[in-house]
Structure formats: structure tokens, C-alpha cells
Amino acid sequence: MASKRKITLNRRDVVARIVKDRGDTLVVTGLGSATWDAAAAGDHPNNFYLWGGMGAAAVTGLGLARAQPDRRVIVLTGDGEMLMGIGALAAIAVAAPVNLAVCVIDNQHYGETGMQEAHTSHGVDLAGMAAAAGFANTATVWTKKDVKGALPLLYETKGPVFVDIKVTTDPVPMILPMRDGTAIRARFRESVLGDRAYD
Amino acid sequence: MATTRKKKTAAPTWPAEVFKTLKDADIAQVSYVPDAGHTALINTCLADNRIKTTRLTTEEEGVALSLGAWLGGERSALLMQSSGVGNCINMLSIIEETRSPLLMLVTMRGEWGEFNPWQIPMGQGTRKSLEDAGVIVYHVDHADDVAETIYAASQIAFNSYRAVAVLIGQRIIGFKDWRK
Numbered sequence: 001m002a003s004k005r006k007i008t009l010n011r012r013d014v015v016a017r018i019v020k021d022r023g024d025t026l027v028v029t030g031l032g033s034a035t036w037d038a039a040a041a042g043d044h045p046n047n048f049y050l051w052g053g054m055g056a057a058a059v060t061g062l063g064l065a066r067a068q069p070d071r072r073v074i075v076l077t078g079d080g081e082m083l084m085g086i087g088a089l090a091a092i093a094v095a096a097p098v099n100l101a102v103c104v105i106d107n108q109h110y111g112e113t114g115m116q117e118a119h120t121s122h123g124v125d126l127a128g129m130a131a132a133a134g135f136a137n138t139a140t141v142w143t144k145k146d147v148k149g150a151l152p153l154l155y156e157t158k159g160p161v162f163v164d165i166k167v168t169t170d171p172v173p174m175i176l177p178m179r180d181g182t183a184i185r186a187r188f189r190e191s192v193l194g195d196r197a198y199d
Numbered sequence: 200m201a202t203t204r205k206k207k208t209a210a211p212t213w214p215a216e217v218f219k220t221l222k223d224a225d226i227a228q229v230s231y232v233p234d235a236g237h238t239a240l241i242n243t244c245l246a247d248n249r250i251k252t253t254r255l256t257t258e259e260e261g262v263a264l265s266l267g268a269w270l271g272g273e274r275s276a277l278l279m280q281s282s283g284v285g286n287c288i289n290m291l292s293i294i295e296e297t298r299s300p301l302l303m304l305v306t307m308r309g310e311w312g313e314f315n316p317w318q319i320p321m322g323q324g325t326r327k328s329l330e331d332a333g334v335i336v337y338h339v340d341h342a343d344d345v346a347e348t349i350y351a352a353s354q355i356a357f358n359s360y361r362a363v364a365v366l367i368g369q370r371i372i373g374f375k376d377w378r379k
Contacts, residue, residue: 028267048270053293056263060293063267063275066228066251085263087256095253181296185270193272 005142011105011167014147015076016041018103021151022074026064026192030057030077032112034105038076039177045191049177049184055085058102062092065100065159068192072099074154079106079120079164086129092160093134101154101161102130107169115169130162141165213371214239216346217304218247224353226302227251227273230261234280236306236372241278258283259290262301269299274357276302281309281325281366282318291332294362301362302353303334311369314377322369329364340368 015037019027028048029035034057035049048064050056061075082088082104092100108121120126127138137157141150141164150163178184189197217240221229229244230253231237244250255261261277268275279287284305294301308315309322329336335355339348349365356363 026271028270050293052296053263053290055259056266056290056293059260059263060267060270062253063228063264063269063273064271065267066253067268067271067273085260088260090256091253091260091264181293182298185297185299188270189272192270196272 005166007142007166007168009142009144009147009165009167010170010172011037011107012040012172014105014165014167017147018074018076018151018154019044021155022046023155025072025074025155026068028057028061028064028073028075030054030075030081032078032081033107034076034078034081035177036172036175037105040172040175043177045187047177048188049179051179051181054081055088057081058085058088058092061100061102062088062095062097065097066095069097069099071192072101072155073097075100075102077102077104078111079104079108079126080110080118082126083119083124089130089133089135089162093130096134096136096160098159100159101163103154104162104164105167106164107167109169111169127162127164135160135162138162139164211239211342211371213342213345214243217349218243220346220350220353221250221276224350224357225274226276226353228253228264228268228275229278230255230264230275231278232256232258232261232280232283234278234306235375236280236367237278237304240304258286262287262290262294265301266293266297266299274300274302274353276304276353278304279306281305281307282321284325284328284364285321288328288332291334291362295333298360300356300360301334302356303362303364304349304367305364306367306372307369309369312374313369314375325366332362334362334364336364336366338366338368340370342371345371
């Protein structure tokens with residue numbers, strides 16, 4: 001449980017590597033650092049950035065995955081954001097969307113509020129919780145090699161998939177995406193739905 | 200000793216009318232936290248293989264789920280009891296900030312002949328809480344008005360991209376029989 005294994009992965013390197021293979025994947029990002037990470041990796045109309053609604057990311061991904069069953073949906077979020085909506089693990093596992101992967105960029109801290117320790121600093125095992133809820137496939141990732149190994153899980157393996165990636169708290173530059181929620185929603189829907197976005 | 204009185208009624212027809220209304224309004228996803236007042240509607244949705252149902256652990260999940268469904272081009276409805284409204288408040292901000300539709304169907308407790316005093320605070324605060332969070336609120340007190348009000352609410356939600364709640368009065372649900 002409470003592993004003292006050394007953490008070396010940089011969050012920006014991890015997210016950049018993940019989205020490099022995105023193709024037409026739809027990405028929902030949880031408020032805070034995960035949203036900044038996705039922006040740093042390159043803005044994309046198929047990114048839906050949450051700037052609020054802490055705890056919303058995973059279930060937003062669920063609603064999207066059910067509405068777009070032929071598209072892969074990846075949720076990128078932080079460990080604190082996931083913990084606030086932890087019941088989502090049960091809701092997602094029971095709904096069992098085959099096209100949804102939830103990926104937690106887990107630095108074991110609340111990064112936006114001053115780096116206070118999160119429960120993940122004290123042994124809470126998010127991938128274990130997802131597995132116990134009934135996720136089809138789960139993994140915890142510690143190394144660069146494991147990140148590469150997790151890519152098929154995120155993009156191909158039958159979902160719901162849950163991947164927890166342990167990253168350092170090393171400071172990274174602040175890079176912010178667009179923040180007008182109405183504009184983010186409209187751009188995303190137009191990218192996914194075309195003209196039907198404005199019906 | 201507390202006494203209760205069971206209101207004698209035939210099986211209500213409004214849940215079936217509401218189900219038809221949801222179909223007429225092109226609702227593709229229904230999410231819910233169970234309530235006794237929603238039992239018939241939930242069961243009908245579960246039995247219909249064209250409506251995607253999602254069992255929630257807390258009502259705020261349904262707010263985020265509705266946003267996700269809308270991002271993917273689907274209309275949804277969120278079913279809950281009035282006590283669940285309190286769980287949704289911060290999450291409602293993502294609906295307002297993204298100007299996305301949300302249709303909430305709320306069965307009321309704590310307002311008409313309530314037996315359980317613990318239901319009163321949230322039941323009495325339901326409308327105010329929703330309105331403070333930017334939600335348009337309709338309240339229905341007669342079974343004959345439920346389906347039509349929900350249809351009207353769905354038009355406001357999906358045609359004007361707003362959060363709308365229909366509060367289904369406890370008078371319609373009837374008294375809970377505490378002797379069972």
C-alpha cells in the first residue's frame with residue numbers, strides 16, 4: 001500500500017507523451033494542473049478543459065463516452081480532483097463504457113492550493129479502488145517504460161480503463177488554455193458534431 | 200406516538216406520461232439517484248433499451264454527466280430527490296459557465312405532510328438553492344400537470360441552453376407510509 005518507491009516522472013513529459021498518440025481521441029481534463037498539462041502539450045479542439053467543478057472530470061468523460069460510443073475518450077485529471085468525485089469509480093464501473101479511459105496524473109498533492117498532501121500521499125491506492133469498483137483494466141505507472149506500456153491501455157484496451165501515473169511535484173511553467181467555458185464547449189461540440197453543434 | 204395516514208390512491212399515471220415526454224423531447228440518457236417517487240419512471244427507463252441509464256452514487260455526478268452527454272451531442276435528464284439538490288450546488292457552475300442544458304426532475308420531500316423532520320431543511324431550501332445557483336425552477340402540485348411541465352422545461356433547457364429543474368410536489372407523491 002503506502003509505497004515509498006521513488007517517483008521520477010515529470011507530469012508535462014507524461015502528458016505530452018500520452019497526447020502525442022491521440023488521433024481523433026476526445027480528451028476531458030480535470031481542473032487545475034491536468035488542464036494546464038494538456039494546454040502545455042498543445043491546444044486541440046478535441047480538448048474539453050474543466051476550470052471548475054472539482055470532481056467532475058471522470059463523469060463528464062462518462063457522459064461523453066456514452067454519447068460518442070465510436071470515439072475513444074480519455075479523462076486526464078489530478079489525484080485530488082479524482083478523490084473529490086471518487087464515487088464516479090462506482091458509477092463508471094457499473095455503466096462499463098468500453099471506450100473510456102480515466103488517467104490520473106498523480107503527484108499526491110493539491111497543487112493549486114499550495115501543495116498540501118493528498119490522501120494519495122498516505123497510501124490511498126486509486127488504481128486499487130478502481131479495480132475494486134470493477135474497472136476492466138487498471139494500472140499504476142512509475143517509470144518512463146511503464147508510461148509507454150500504458151499507451152495501449154489508454155487507447156486500445158477495452159474499457160473502462162483506469163491508469164494512475166505517479167509524477168513528481170517538481171515545479172513546471174504555468175501554461176493556461178482558453179478559459180471561457182462557453183467558448184470551450186462550443187469549440188469542442190463543433191469539432192465533434194460539426195454543424196449539428198448549433199441545432 | 201407518531202401516527203401516519205396513508206393517502207389512498209390508484210397507481211399514478213404521471214410516471215408513464217413523463218416517460219413518453221422524455222422520449223418526445225429526444226432524451227437519450229437518464230441518470231439517477233433513486234427516490235421512491237421516481238421508482239416507476241426509473242424502472243421504465245431501465246426497461247427501455249434505447250435510453251442509456253446511469254446509476255449515480257451522488258447527484259452532482261449527474262450534473263457533470265449531463266454536460267458530458269451534451270458535449271457528445273446527446274440530451275439527458277437527471278432524476279433525484281430534493282435532498283440531492285444540495286449535493287449539486289457547486290457542480291451546477293459548470294452548466295452555467297458553459298451555457299449547457301440541464302434538465303433536473305426532482306421529487307420533493309420535506310414540504311407536504313412530511314413525517315421525517317430531517318427532510319425539512321433541504322426540502323424547504325430546494326427552490327431557493329436552485330435559484331441561487333442559476334437554475335430555472337418550475338413546481339408542480341397536480342399530477343395532471345407533471346408531464347406537460349416537464350415538456351415545457353425540456354424546451355427551455357435544450358432550446359435556450361439553460362439549467363432547468365422541475366420540482367414534483369410531495370402532494371403528488373403522497374404520504375410515505377411509515378408503518379410498512
